[in-house]
Amino acid sequence: MLDFIELNTTCFYFKGAVNIGYIHHERQGMLIDAGIDKSTMKKVIKRLKQQALPITHLFITHAHSDHFGGAHYLQEQYDIHTIAPELEEAIMRYPQLEPLYLFGGNVPLPSLHNKFLEGNPIKIDQVISEGVYEIGSFGMETYYLPGHSYHQLAIKVDGILYAADVYFGLEQLAKHKIPFLTDAQLTLESLESIKLIKCDGAVPGHGEFEENFWKTVDGNIAYHHQLLTWVKKYMDSHHGGVTHEMIVADMCSAYEVNTSKLSQWLLFRTTVTGYLLALVKQNVLDHAILENKWTFFSKRRRSLE
8 A cells, every 4th residue: 555645835745665755846746766567667657657647767775675676667668867876886786796795796696586685677768876967857855874774865855855765664673683784883873863963844755744743753763773782782791702603693683683584584684784893983893703603702801801
């Protein structure tokens, strides 16, 4: 079910498991993200046709398949100008890169070629980075906010900020328990940055539009600090160091994350690693290869010994 919600005279969004933005300027219409698959995009197209609303442009915020998976079908139906962030665009053109990097560079097993990790390839007409742009009739400002993805861009058009996955609705945080990220330190920096953006409200990739979205952002910051605190306390209790594999397993168990699917486990492994690396950057943890195992140590614990 996708609800089509009006935010102002030109800005709208389709509210669903993954939100899709829409901007209408007379004969031009821009979608922001494209959902996970053909089925989702069919619903979007049907609704816009019912209201005689055009689709001329597509902006993809980042290269996760739940945000660009429906774009292949959209491009089959429309001659559409597609815009994407630098680096992220390479993954959208070659979606096999995502299971490849999640699998550590090995040729992915067949089970990793699924719509949750690998969308259909799409063509990108224009690659952009952070800045101010005039594309068609759309005046927009983009913001480089990495952490969840490598070169994720949030976009502000006509006063509304489409925030991608820089932050999540609080219900979504609780649901995912250990929400996906690639770098916890960059995630926290991006969360602080987004609070400084002046706008009339924000639409997250997962969650609801809010005019005053800063409390939700602060909730995200607090949640990530909670996870970092868990890692620090855990590491302080293991004076001999802990292998990377054991930390992943114990953190997932602590947060009641239970999965038997390799694809899901790889996502959690990436996220737990993102927290570990944040603490390495903060000079809280150290790491080394011992007996051919990637092992982490608490610097505080070592200093007390």
